[in-house]
Amino acid sequence: MSNTPQRVRPLRREVRAQVLAAAKDVFFDVGFHRASLAQIAERAGFTKGALYSNFDSKDDLFLALLEQEVTSRVEMLQQLVTGRLLQLGTVSEGLLAITEDSSTLLVFAEFRAYAANEPAIAHRLAEVRAHLLAWMAERIEEEVAALGLELRVPAAEAAALMAALVSGLALEQVGADRRVVSAASLDRVLMALLAQPSSQPRAGPVSPTDAAEEPS
Numbered sequence: 073m074s075n076t077p078q079r080v081r082p083l084r085r086e087v088r089a090q091v092l093a094a095a096k097d098v099f100f101d102v103g104f105h106r107a108s109l110a111q112i113a114e115r116a117g118f119t120k121g122a123l124y125s126n127f128d129s130k131d132d133l134f135l136a137l138l139e140q141e142v143t144s145r146v147e148m149l150q151q152l153v154t155g156r157l158l159q160l161g162t163v164s165e166g167l168l169a170i171t172e173d174s175s176t177l178l179v180f181a182e183f184r185a186y187a188a189n190e191p192a193i194a195h196r197l198a199e200v201r202a203h204l205l206a207w208m209a210e211r212i213e214e215e216v217a218a219l220g221l222e223l224r225v226p227a228a229e230a231a232a233l234m235a236a237l238v239s240g241l242a243l244e245q246v247g248a249d250r251r252v253v254s255a256a257s258l259d260r261v262l263m264a265l266l267a268q269p270s271s272q273p274r275a276g277p278v279s280p281t282d283a284a285e286e287p288s
Contacts, residue, residue, distance in 0.1 A: 088126045091116045095137050100175045104134060104182045131193050134183055135200055141180075142204050145170055164258040168251060170238055177242035205231045216266065224267050233265070 094116035098107045109130055113120045127133040171177065187193040208231035216223055223230055237258075244252045 084126070087118065087122055091118065091123055091126055091133070092137055092140060095133050096141070099134065099137065099179050104179055104186065109133075131190075131196075135193075135196055138180060138183070138197075139200050139204070141176065142201075143207075164255040164262065167234070167238055167258060168241070168253070168255060171241040171245050172251075174242055174245055177239060178246070181239065181243065201235075205235060208234065221266050224265055230265050237261070 091112065095107075095112045098112045098115055101107075102111075107130070109120055109123055112133070113123050116122075123133070127136065184197065187197045205228065209227040212230050212234075213223070213227040225233070241253060
């Protein structure tokens with residue numbers, strides 16, 4: 073009887089998690105186009121066959137990584153506001169911190185540019201983003217309602233605006249040695265999305281803009 077210990081095969085979910093972790097490193101190091109499945113397999117410590125048993129292609133792998141990464145960022149922002157009074161400075165700082173992680177957002181922008189010329193990939197990307205934006209919209213709506221406020225725009229549009237702000241600011245941040253937008257400026261942009269419910273009296277001083285909108 074052999075005393076050689078038997079090699080334990082990792083569970084499928086463990087392989088998938090390790091492949092995604094390796095893919096994140098490789099994609100963010102060299103970009104989407106320059107990354108290869110061979111590089112990712114080597115970094116993960118598996119064969120290319122192990123990759124193909126979990127993902128159909130490099131596109132499929134990247135889309136899975138995209139969903140994982142954006143979900144992680146949504147959860148981070150959710151933790152900033154859940155159970156607290158609205159502190160826009162905290163939310164703004166969180167959003168700006170995401171924009172400063174330019175390697176992540178730039179490789180996502182690279183993939184979106186590639187998907188624009190690949191209808192099937194563009195459709196899948198739109199599905200992933202629609203799912204995540206719907207989740208963001210639900211969280212925004214719940215948090216704003218809990219604070220006794222309401223949105224000036226539909227929650228789905230508020231989520232899309234926040235996502236666009238993060239993506240756009242990340243591009244503007246490339247090559248800059250300091251933030252191109254301050255947290256105070258971002259506070260004002262976010263406040264433009266909020267309003268007191270029409271059924272409640274207005275609290276606090278009236279801004280010149282709001283005064284101009286009120287009937288005399």
